[in-house]
Amino acid sequence: MTAELRGVQADVEQVPAWYHSIELAPGIVSPGYFDLRPIVDELPWPDVRGKRCLDVGTYDGFYAFELERRGAAEVIAVDVADPHDWDWPPDAREEGPERAERFTRGERTRGFEVARRALGSAVERRSMTIYGLSPETVGSFDVVVCGSLLLHLRDPLRGLEAIRTVCRESFLSVEEIRLSLSPPFGRGPVAELDGSGEQLQWWVPSVSGHRRMLLSAGFSVGPTAGPFAVRYGPSHPTASVTPSGWRWLRTRLLQRALAGAPGVPHAAILATPRA
């Protein structure tokens, strides 16, 4: 291993908690919660070459760096650095952000910075909630990408409407969906409500619910992909859980049958703003 690679490896180990598994250098992959690498080429990507692009809820920056790799002229990545600004339910508003800070030891943006340096990337990161997106705050973009974010929003439709205001051409939406509410079990535009502070999850839609959210926010729905599984990375707690019980088996079977692999079921939609 060269001195440079050893440096990258050392930086990777300094990050308290990685969210994304990202290949930062030959043979060096950040140990994330989630590994999007196996599905990234299945997504209905628009042509991003030469385009101004935005990644919403970037976390460690997987999609932002992927936009850059695909030839984007400029990439802005936004995320909320302070967990107090997340949509906590009232019973978790004090304890929730503290728990989140403990998890990342107050260094939520460290992974993004390490990855950006290792990749020699020019992606610009800004601290902002999805609700704060507007032509005044960030300008407008040819391509917007948002992944696995809506389920953490109390008002996902407001988030999507904000995206709509800054999106000129294409919007790639990749979101967790409920297999048990999607075909063949159901066809309606529905969502399951959690609303507990534990996982900070609100609405998880069916495949058709995801689609309806985009329609409602003023998009037309184009090519779709999925359902597919976003695999757990090495640092996800599930990776070390001993499987047991009928519920576990049922979930795994469902994931394997309908999403192709164990992981978190997702669907992707390439949408365009309606005039």
Add this chain to the structure above:
Amino acid sequence: MSASLREAVGSNPVWYHTIDLAADVTTPGHFDLRPIVDKLPWPAVRGKRCLDVGTYDGFLAFELERRGASEVVALDIPDHEDWDWPAEIRALGPEYLASVAGPEKGAGFRIAREALRSSVEKVDMTVYDLSRERLGTFDVVVCGSLLLHLRDPLRALEAIRSVCSGEFMSAEEIDLRLSVRHPRRAVARLDGTGERMQWWVPNVAAHKRMVFAAGFEILRSIRPYSEAFGVAHPAHRRQMRTMHLRLARTLLTADMGVPHAALLARPRV
């Protein structure tokens, strides 16, 4: 007396609630809550300070007063510009919104309040803006058939909790099919596309989950019931023709109309 009251009732182009204003004068509403009002899980309201959120023509506010509330505040939005329109519809401009929204909404309340010699106080405000600073706290809050018209019902419920010091009665439209299909899972149907101004319609479990997530504990609930269409509702005559659907609904909710669920809760946070 009745003649002038009848004239006043007739002057209001759209009645939402069916309300008995005098022995022989009843408003021709879109919905009729009279058959189910006594089945609702009312808290004790005698001598209490009460709030009705989304009052429209005021049926529930006047009912609170009739049940002995010492003070009743009735909240509704001043005009349709404040509704949660989908962005695309809003973009069509104020004139379009006015044409979809129809005539002014406050007239019915004023006529009914005067006819009933009520002292309910009307406040123009959206549910999202409810706060202790602006209105103080209430021993009892009621809210009926409102959440489905909100893009962010959880935010509204939290605002209600912020002014509720006692009990909260929530009576909301539910999706019957989703309630039967998922008795324990909190599932809601999303509309959000059109001019009907409907967003999330929960099943019974999701109605409870919404109220719980907003920081309430559920004290009790009643089984789903049907809110009957009034004589002014277009479905009133149609429902007479669709007998088989009516029968299915009758079996499930013991009446015809819009399926609802109601519960009584109190703040836990």
